[in-house]
Amino acid sequence: MMRRALILVGILALAALLAFPLRASVYGVVIVPISYLLWALGLFYHALPQIIWWVVIAILILYMFARSILPDIKFPRRREQYSMPARGQVEQLSDWMHKSEKGVYNRWLVANRLGRLAYQILVQRDSGRPRSFFAPLDGPDWNASPNLTGYLQAGLQGSFADYPNQNNPFNPPVKTPLDHDVRDAVEFLETKIDSSIR
Numbered sequence: 001m002m003r004r005a006l007i008l009v010g011i012l013a014l015a016a017l018l019a020f021p022l023r024a025s026v027y028g029v030v031i032v033p034i035s036y037l038l039w040a041l042g043l044f045y046h047a048l049p050q051i052i053w054w055v056v057i058a059i060l061i062l063y064m065f066a067r068s069i070l071p072d073i074k075f076p077r078r079r080e081q082y083s084m085p086a087r088g089q090v091e092q093l094s095d096w097m098h099k100s101e102k103g104v105y106n107r108w109l110v111a112n113r114l115g116r117l118a119y120q121i122l123v124q125r126d127s128g129r130p131r132s133f134f135a136p137l138d139g140p141d142w143n144a145s146p147n148l149t150g151y152l153q154a155g156l157q158g159s160f161a162d163y164p165n166q167n168n169p170f171n172p173p174v175k176t177p178l179d180h181d182v183r184d185a186v187e188f189l190e191t192k193i194d195s196s197i198r
Contacts, residue, residue: 108163116156121192133157136149137152147177152185153177154177
């Protein structure tokens with residue numbers, strides 16, 4: 001307790017010693033700006049009609065009164081932007097299959113996903129041993145037709161840029177490996193998945 005009193009006395013003594021030498025600085029840095037601010041606020045207050053101040057005070061009182069009576073009242077907020085829900089891989093593949101008739105890019109996307117699935121089935125059949133993406137999609141009891149193998153390898157190892165865009169009506173349609181029936185590829189891979197599960 002005595003120590004705190006001594007500290008307080010020391011602070012007051014230091015303030016008293018510095019008050020006289022620093023009075024000009026304090027006056028210029030603190031007193032003048034505060035006085036100017038109060039003077040400007042006074043001018044602003046007197047410039048507006050009294051009725052405006054009464055309306056502002058009435059609105060503030062009504063707001064506080066409403067908040068005290070209805071504390072759970074919720075004021076309208078800014079409308080949140082709607083975001084599309086995340087889509088799974090199966091849903092995306094289904095969407096690409098529906099769009100596959102409209103362009104080579106969507107056909108290649110479907111072939112790419114099915115080619116990756118065929119690659120994963122073959123890796124699983126090899127007990128997870130490393131297998132090159134560019135190795136032929138073939139193995140024991142695989143028995144895929146040449147057209148189906150070409151389709152899956154075109155999706156896995158190729159690019160949509162390898163095939164011409166056939167949207168031009170003046171060019172005759174060119175047959176590509178991506179024109180293979182998707183249902184045939186899906187049914188074939190389903191049989192291989194079933195056999196690998198057994």
